[in-house]
Amino acid sequence: MPEKDAKGHIGARAAALISRLRALELPDAAKGLKGEWLAVSCAVCIFVITAVVCAARGAGGWAAAFAVLSVLLLLASNLWFRERVTSPILGLGDTARRIAEGSYGSLAEKFRDDEVGALTEAINDMSQKIGEASRVQSEFVSSVSHELRTPLTAITGWGETLLYDEALQDDSRRGAEIICAEASRLTSMVEELLEFTRLRDGRFALELGTVDLAALIEEVDFTYSELLRHDDIQLCCDLPEAGLPAVTGDAARLKQVLLNILDNAVKYGRSGRRVELSAAAEGEYVRISVRDHGPGVAPEDLPHVKERFYKGRGKERGSGIGLAVCDEIVSLHGGRLTVANAEGGGALVTVELPVKTQ
Numbered sequence: 105m106p107e108k109d110a111k112g113h114i115g116a117r118a119a120a121l122i123s124r125l126r127a128l129e130l131p132d133a134a135k136g137l138k139g140e141w142l143a144v145s146c147a148v149c150i151f152v153i154t155a156v157v158c159a160a161r162g163a164g165g166w167a168a169a170f171a172v173l174s175v176l177l178l179l180a181s182n183l184w185f186r187e188r189v190t191s192p193i194l195g196l197g198d199t200a201r202r203i204a205e206g207s208y209g210s211l212a213e214k215f216r217d218d219e220v221g222a223l224t225e226a227i228n229d230m231s232q233k234i235g236e237a238s239r240v241q242s243e244f245v246s247s248v249s250h251e252l253r254t255p256l257t258a259i260t261g262w263g264e265t266l267l268y269d270e271a272l273q274d275d276s277r278r279g280a281e282i283i284c285a286e287a288s289r290l291t292s293m294v295e296e297l298l299e300f301t302r303l304r305d306g307r308f309a310l311e312l313g314t315v316d317l318a319a320l321i322e323e324v325d326f327t328y329s330e331l332l333r334h335d336d337i338q339l340c341c342d343l344p345e346a347g348l349p350a351v352t353g354d355a356a357r358l359k360q361v362l363l364n365i366l367d368n369a370v371k372y373g374r375s376g377r378r379v380e381l382s383a384a385a386e387g388e389y390v391r392i393s394v395r396d397h398g399p400g401v402a403p404e405d406l407p408h409v410k411e412r413f414y415k416g417r418g419k420e421r422g423s424g425i426g427l428a429v430c431d432e433i434v435s436l437h438g439g440r441l442t443v444a445n446a447e448g449g450g451a452l453v454t455v456e457l458p459v460k461t462q
Contacts, residue, residue: 140184141181144184151171155169192224196227199231208231208234208235209231209234211231212227246297249301252294256287256290259283259287263284267280296429299425299429310437314350315350315352315354317349317350318348320359321341325341335370337379338379339366339380349390350459351390352458353437357437358433360430360433362394364430366379366394368427369395372398373396379395380394382395386456390457391454392455393452393455394452394453395450395451398450400445400446401443410427410443412428434457439458440455440456441455441456
C-alpha cells in the first residue's frame with residue numbers, strides 16, 4: 105500500500121508539473137514561425153557540435169551519423185520554409201497585385217494561425233475596407249451626377265433661350281454664351297462620371313456586332329472636320345484604299361472613344377492647328393492613330409495619363425475621366441490604348457482592336 109501511495113503521489117506531482125508547464129506563457133521569440141525556426145536552428149547547431157565533438161574523440165561513426173542528421177534536418181527545414189513561408193507570401197503577392205489593379209475586395213486564403221496568417225488577415229481586412237470605400241465613392245459619384253443633370257439641363261436651356269433674344273447685346277450676350285459653354289462642359293463631365301461609375305460597377309454592357317471601322321472613321325471625320333473648320337483647325341484623315349478588316353465591337357462605344365480622343369487632341373494640341381487621324385491593319389489588329397501637333401505630354405505625366413482623375417500639370421486640365429473611360433471601353437473590346445509623344449512633337453494616341461475572327 106505505501107508503495108502504491110508513493111507511486112500515486114509521484115504521478116500527481118508529474119501531472120501538476122505538466123499542467124504548470126502548459127500554463128507558462130512562452131516568450132514572443134518562441135511563438136509561431138520564428139519559434140519553430142529557432143527550434144530547428146538550435147537542433148542543427150546541437151547536431152553539428154555533437155558531430156565535431158565525436159570526431160575530436162575519435163568516434164567517427166557517431167560523427168558521421170550526426171553530420172548526416174544535420175544535413176537532413178537542413179534539407180527538411182528548407183522544404184518547411186518553402187511550404188510555410190515562401191508559397192503563402194507569393195500568394196499574398198498575387199492578391200496584392202490584383203488589389204493594386206483595381207480588384208478591390210479580393211481575398212487571400214489563410215492557411216494557418218501564424219505570422220503569415222496574421223499578415224493574410226491584415227491584407228484581407230484592407231482589401232475589404234478599400235472595396236467598401238470604393239463602393240461608397242461610386243454610389244456617391246453616381247448619385248451626385250444624377251442630381252446635377254436636371255439643373256444643368258435647365259441652365260443650358262434657359263441660356264440658349266436668352267441667346268435667341270436679339271435685344272441681348274455686348275457683355276450680356278457674352279455672359280450668356282459663357283453660361284451655355286460652361287453648362288455644356290459640366291454636362292459632359294457629368295456624363296463621363298456616369299459612364300465611369302457604370303464601368304466600375306459592372307453595369308456597363310456592350311452591344312456587340314460587326315463593325316465597319318472604315319465607315320465609322322469616315323463618319324467621325326466628316327462630322328468633326330466641319331466643327332474644327334470653324335476653329336481654324338485642320339483634320340486630316342488617312343485610310344488605306346483597300347479598306348480595313350471588320351472588328352467585333354460596339355459601334356457607338358468605339359465612336360465615343362474616337363470622339364473623346366479627338367476632343368483631347370484639339371484641346372491640348374490646339375496650337376498646332378492640325379490633327380491627323382489614320383488607321384491601318386497590322387497582323388491580327390487594326391491600329392487607329394490620332395496625332396496632334398501641339399506641345400505633347402510632359403514625360404512625368406505620360407505613365408499616368410490613363411489613370412482615373414489624373415489631370416497632369418499642363419495649362420489645359422480636364423476632369424481626368426475621359427481617357428480612363430476610353431481605356432476601359434477598349435479593354436472590354438480586347439484591345440489596347442496607348443499614349444505617347446510623336447517624333448517631331450505632339451501627342452500620339454493609338455487604339456489597337458483585334459480583327460474579327462470567323
